[in-house]
Amino acid sequence: YASGERRAYGPLFLRDRVAVGEDAFERGDFSLRIEPLEAADEGTYSCHLHHHYCGLHERRVFHLTVAEPHAEPPPRGSPGN
Helix, strand or coil: CHHHCCCCCCCHHHHCCEEECCCHHHHCCCCEEECCCCHHHCEEEEEEEEECCCCEEEEEEEEECCCCCCCCCCCCCCCCC
């Protein structure tokens, strides 16, 4: 399907949490957002872009690693610092 008329974002349990910007084709930014991100989302993701009119055929594969965020150090002057 041309110009993003049909977009498929993985299995049903993930589709309500995954999005690509509505202006992805205009901006050329196909960043995938997963919200909220969960530990079970870790794994390999692939993106297949096909645009019939301009001859675009690209495939990208990414491995997502999910980890707890690093703890921020306590502010200076706080107890124990």
